[in-house]
Amino acid sequence: MATALIIEQLKETFKSGDRDSVQTLILQQFQLSKYPFIYLLDLIDQTHEYSSYNGTLSNFILHTFSRWQDEFYKVYQTLFDSHTQNRIFFLLVQAPVTSLDIIIKIFHIENDYIVHCIKSQLLCQDIKYNNHNIKNAVKIISHLKIQNYFTVREIILPLIINNRDHLIELYLSEDKEQQKLFFQTLDHLCYHKGNMKDILMNDYHIPSNIVALLNKRQIVKLAVRYLNIYAIDNVDQYPNLSILQRKRTLGYLINVKYSQDKTMSEDCWNELVQEIVENNIALSDCLIEMLCDRDDLNAVKYWMIKLERSQQSLSHWVQKYLYTKPQNTVEQTSSNSTLTIDYYKLSIPINKIYFVDNTENYNRLLDKLWSSNDLIIGFDCEWKPMFNNSRTSKQRISIMQLAFQDEIYLLDLLNYFHTCNETQLMEKLANRLFDDENVTLVCYSFQSDARMLIASYPIFEKALVSSSTLLDMSIVQNDLLRENSSIFPYLSNNNNNNSNNTKEKGLSELIKLIFGQPVYKGEQCSNWEQRPLRLAQILYASIDAACLLDAYNFFVKQSLSPDFLRSYRGRKPKRLQANITRQIDENYTNNQILQTEPRQENLSINQNDTVSSLRPSQVKFVADNMLHGLGRELRVCGCDCIILDDDAAHTDAIKYAKADNRIILSRGGPYNLLRSNTVEGRCYCPPDLSAKKQCENVINHFNIKVLPEDIFSRCTICNGDEFDIVDGKEIRALFYKHYNYKPEDTDEPELLNYSSQIIDMNQMKLIKTGVTLILTGLTSRNLPSYSEYYICIKCGRVYWQGTHWRRRRLKHIEILHDNEDDDMIQFVDDSKEEYFDAMENTQT
Ligand SMILES: [Zn+2]
Structure with missing residues (x-):
């Protein structure tokens, strides 16, 4: 049959979902073909799929060929003529990333050959690359991790000059050596006494007509951006x-x-x-x-x-x-x-400001903090600004201010508390400040303070998750301006005409509304890490906290009932909860990196292998009841996962977590509740995705390495991991009995009266454990095909290793090891139904 006709037929059948027929048809063709390799190339060409980057049928054909090659053909290496070699390389260039490995395997292509072809066919001397070529080159190189076969001028420089952002990230991903080369190149280009165009012409031999078109500003911007993206700590090396x-x-x-x-x-x-x-x-x-x-x-x-x-x-x-x-x-x-400008002034004398960087003042503070059972404290924090790096992980809170009615304490968190090893004392302090019914902490827009506090001092995490002491004045201010603005003595009606009024924002605005004077902000961005602080800094820090307490007292005096203010206590401003959880997650990730990443500068290229990963058997989960699907997926991967019943309380997860050291998986409100009752990092909120993608996310988050033998090593129904393997005839006999087969209904009439040592045929029970077998999904059609079955000894579910089982094993491994690749995930989703059924037993 002509190839075109075959393809038409294949496409039809493939669309109908009948994969077995497609496979049979393809296998017939290979078997008949005189030159199967050439025939394979013809078939793929004819699908016309790769031009649109959708290789579902092609991928299926390739995998079928590969299996046929392994089982029957057993020919791997042949000498192809140069025309065919070109076709093979063209196939490689066109194919989606998901198909690269199988193509390389089928045609037995060596790295050297690929490198040669990329250099001679995709790259060119004058660096004005065809977009498509450079994209394909980067795709293949980064997938095969063969970056070190290429020079800076061949790939990195063109990517910089052509400003190909996402390709740069793909090319450099996880390869510290290439990242270093990339920054060295940028550093060289940006030589501060040199002219970038001269450098390109003289040092990299870029033709002058290309250089003339160059956008220098763009390259500078690129450099600055990537310094941030890769969080280069020591910029001084460049x-x-x-x-x-x-x-x-x-x-x-x-x-x-x-x-x-x-x-x-x-x-x-x-x-x-x-x-x-x-x-x-x-x-x-x-x-x-x-x-x-x-x-x-x-x-x-x-x-x-x-x-x-x-x-x-x-x-x-x-x-x-x-x-x-x-x-x-x-x-x-x-x-x-x-x-x-007349600024708001401190009402407390300067000798009542204590800088807490010594034991004496610290003890004084502790006395003060426990001096009363109804403490109202003005609160604020200061840290040194960072202009180049947006990552909070590098910033540290330096000063924490606590303003009482008659005294102000400036805590030197950076120097004194950071070196003070008394974690118990720190914890006590954290709890008193953020989670204590006798304390009210008057603050303003606490969101960023909270995030920075947790980033700087993880010991605050637990208390901040509660944040029950907070009284955020920004919420009070908004509500009053909307509902009771007459309470503000300095609220002028002609706001719009008077530019002085509209200029103040935030806390300064609130203070001006109450007292008529704004808060001086000139020291906000100063160097809070210098010691001693300047007097202006000390005053600024003190006022910031003290004015909040003054505002609180004002509202009390305005005969707003104490209940009014109290109703704001514990109310969290927008994004506070999100900021807190995000930062705790980031802390957790940073910790992981610190623990697993070798401290040396030169990481080996196979970074993935050096990071100590967990095996599925080493980690246990408990999934909250909104995460059934995820729980089942984790079991498929071999992870021990308890799934809460629909009517169970969310807090049951904590019991399981404590009893068995399980990691809690939950979402939404229950997640926040559970997290606040769990040790840091032991409660995780997977993203809102399909169960399968959530599973990938969890597997990656906890760095679990799933191997083929793990897949389906657990019962998805009951989490059991013990199976009895029984001969096919045991299950067939049970099936015949169960459905009242007569001798003429089957080729194996002798099984109708079969008596088993393993299964109680009358009661359908496993003799050993007495569990009732569940035969769902077994039909007369699929029954004869399997020589053995697996019985979960805990719940009695019967499993068999169908083609789907194998196929799913294969897919799972691919996803889990290559999940950064969008093409792959796309492909897996497309063909979801085809490998989903073995375990769910939905076959008919
Ligand atoms: Zn089971």
Whole structure:
């Protein structure tokens, strides 16, 4: 039959879902074919599937061929002519990632050959790559992990120049060596004294016409972004990138300094800039030039002295600027504007502010904290800003402020509490502050504080999950503005006309509404890690906490009943819960990384293998009753998983967790409840996906390595892992008995009166354990096919190893080891029904 006709027939049958017939048809064709390899290529060509990247039928054909090759053909390596070789490579290039391995296996293609073909057919010298080619090259290279066969100029540089974001990530994924090369290349391109175009032409031999088209800004942006994506700790190993990053920060700070509303004090600004510039000449040049740009002669002179720069050492145009600017026109204009605004002042004398970085003050604080059974405390935290890195994991809370009626305590978390090893004391403190019925903590928009607290000091996790002491003034403020705004003495009706009123935001706005004066924010972004803190910083920190208590007292005095404020206690602002759980998850992941990642700089390339993974037998779960599907999937993978009954209480999960050291899986409200009662990291909320994808997620999250022998090693119905293997005739005899077969109904009439040592034929029970067998899914059609059956000795469910069992085993392994690949997941979903049934026994 002509190939085209065959394909038509295959497509029809494939669509109807009858995989067995498709398989039979394909196998016949291979058997008849004189040149099966060529015939296979023809078949795949004719499907025309790979042009649209949907290779479902092709994939099926390839797998069928491979099985046939293994079982009957047994020919692996042949000498193909160059035309056929080209066809094979073309197939590889076109195929979705999911089919690469099987194609390589069938045609026995060596890495060297693939590398050769990629270099000669997909890559080219002038670096202006065809999008399709470079994409296919990266797809194959990263899948086979053969990056080290290629030079920077062949792949990395073109990807940078062409700004191919997702390809860069695919290419560099998990390969520390390539990441290093990537950053080295960027660092070289961004040489701070050099011209990027010259570097490309001279050092990388990129033709000048290509270089001319280049967007330098884009490359710089790319560099900055990737430093963040890969969270490069030590940017100093790439000196040019480090300068680049710090120049951007300087630019940002310059904008802050000369913006309309001065949000940063002079001292604070100077400190930050000093730290960024350090003694780097390039950066000090950059700073001085930026200041000249703003025509701020005072600042230029100040920094020239501070950075010890002589006029002669500066660039020509700066020298010219200094020369032409008339000296005597300079006026003292700066910093006056801040004095004209009347800011909110501290009502507690300065000698009542205690900086807690020693035992004496710490004990004083403890006395204070337990001095009364009705404590109202103003609360706030400060940390040093990070301009380059958005990752909270690198930031630390430095100061925590507690304002009482007559005293203020500034806790030096960074230095004193961090070194203080008394975890019990810390825990006691955490519980008193965040989870104690005698304490009310008056705070403002606690969400970010909470996240940062947990990131810095995981010991706060448990108390913060409860957060029962919180009284968040931002909620009170919103409600009152909406429902009872007349309570604010300084709420002016002409808000829109008066720009001074609209400028304040958040806490400062609240204080202004109550007391008529805003809170000075100039020190907010200052260097909170320096010791000693400046007086301005100490005052700022104190006011931030104390004004909250003042606001609280104001509302009490306004005869808002105590119950009114109390009703806000424990009410969580938006996103607080989400922030807390997200950060706890992040802590958990970071911990995992710390524990499993070798501390050396050079990680081996096979990173996946060095991370210590768990076997399914080493981990136990209990799934909450909304996660039935997930629980069953985990059992398929061989994981011990208890599934809560529909009418069970969610808290039953805790009992199982404690009894057996199980990890709890739950979602939504119950998850929050369960998590707060569990040790960190032992309660997990899988994403809202299909059961199968949730299972993949859980397997990955806990780094469980599932091997073929694990699949179906557990009963999905009852979680049992002990099976009795019985001969096929035992089950057939039972089946005949059960359905009252007559001798003429079967080829095995002798089985109608079969007496078994294992099964009680009359009662349908396993003699050994007395459990009743469940035959669901067995039919007269599939019955004769199997020579043995598996009986779960706990619940009596009968299983058999159908083709689906095998196929599912295969699929499962593929998903679990290659799940970052979208194509693969897509494919598996497409053909879901075909391998789902063996265990569910839905065959007919
Ligand atoms: Zn069972």
